[in-house]
Every structure is written in C-alpha cells, then in structure tokens.
Amino acid sequence: MTPSVTSLPELGQAVLNAPMKRRRRVVALAGAPASGKSTLATAFCDALNEAGQRAQVVPMDGFHLHNPILVERGLLARKGAPETFDAAGFLHLVGRLGDEPEIVFPVFDRTRDIAIAGAGIVDEACETVIVEGNYLLLDRPLWRDLRQHMDLSVLVAVEIEILRARLVARWLEHGLSPAEATARAEGNDLANAALIAQTSLPADVIWAGGEGTTEMPV
Secondary structure: OOOEEOOHHHHHHHHHHOOOOOOOEEEEEEEOOOOOHHHHHHHHHHHHHHOOOOEEEEEHHHHEOOHHHHHHOOOHHHEOEHHHEOHHHHHHHHHHHOOOOOEEEEEEEOOOOEEEEEEEEEOOOOOEEEEEEOOOOEOOOOHHHHHHHOOEEEEEOOOHHHHHHHHHHHHHHOOOOHHHHHHHHHHHHHHHHHHHHHOEOOOOEEEOOOOOOOOOOO
C-alpha cells in the first residue's frame, strides 16, 4: 500500500529519505485540477527554504501550447488536457533538472493566459526542485518517461465532489455564470481529473492533507 502523509514535516522527511539519483533532488507533486498541488508546492518550498534547504518550484503549466495553436488544432475548449501541452519539451526540461547547474524554464501567466519563455531560473544553489503539474504520473507516451527523472513522486488526493465544488467556484471567480461554470468544470476539468485517476502510474507517497507544525526536518 502506498504510504500517506498529512503534514509538511512528514512530506519533508519522505523527501529526505528518498535516495538522490543526481546532484539535485527532483520531487514530483501530481494531482487533478483544483487538487491544491500548486498551493502545496509553494508551502512545501517555503518550508524547505526556511529550514535552510534551498528549494524551488517548477510548474508544468509553462508548457501550455499557445492559444492560436490550440484554435488551429480545434483544442481550445480542451485547454489543460494532456494533448494541449508540449510534452516533449517538458520531458526535456525535467531530464535536465537533476544535473545542470542552471536551468531556464517557461512560466504560465494566468492573467494573460499565455506561457512566457525564460521567465524562471533554477540556480546552482538549488538543492531540491519541486515539479508540480497534473500529468506527472500519466501512463502515456512521453509522460510516463518523466518518472525516471524523479527522486520522489507525490500524488495529491482529493475527493471528486470537492474538486467539482472548487472548479465551479474557480470559474465563477472568472466571471462565468453558474451554468457556464458548471459546464466548464464538468466538460473539461473533471474529464481531465478522471483521466488522471484512471491512467496514472502509482505514486511513491500520497498527500492526504492535514494540520500540524510546518517545522521541517533538517
């Protein structure tokens, strides 16, 4: 059975216990849309840095295809699905994270709904990279090859009804009507969540949330 952790110290210990394959740790935080993986990645990164362990987050979202390309391919309504990302480019980046002293990566600007090239840098002092994204454990061509570059993989587990409520609320905040928000959540986001649940490789650790001290192991 896959072990579960419910606090940042437990997660930190799991990371420190994982054998390092290369000069820098690479940790995957995977989960469905609205599972809270981005929030967890930021909190975990901050806790590691406060404990004196240099860490940085690298989001998968920087590899979104540009909207005009999605329009041309008839995929704009499915933005966020695996086929709407540059999977080959993302795999190439992740393969470099463990060894190269400095790595430049793209970042997704949600306000402008575009990816910005060269907007992030993992520097030489970084000891742990936290890669976060929906499809880090997806068992499909290219995506499944990510696993070999990870020292530890973590799946953020959230019940489907909680995901649904969060996703509808997210689209309401973007100005959609209740009917539009529900349709957007169920027609795209929850379909992607189902794909993740049904077509993912097993994680090393399950994040089940929880309260507790944020003091990290050193």
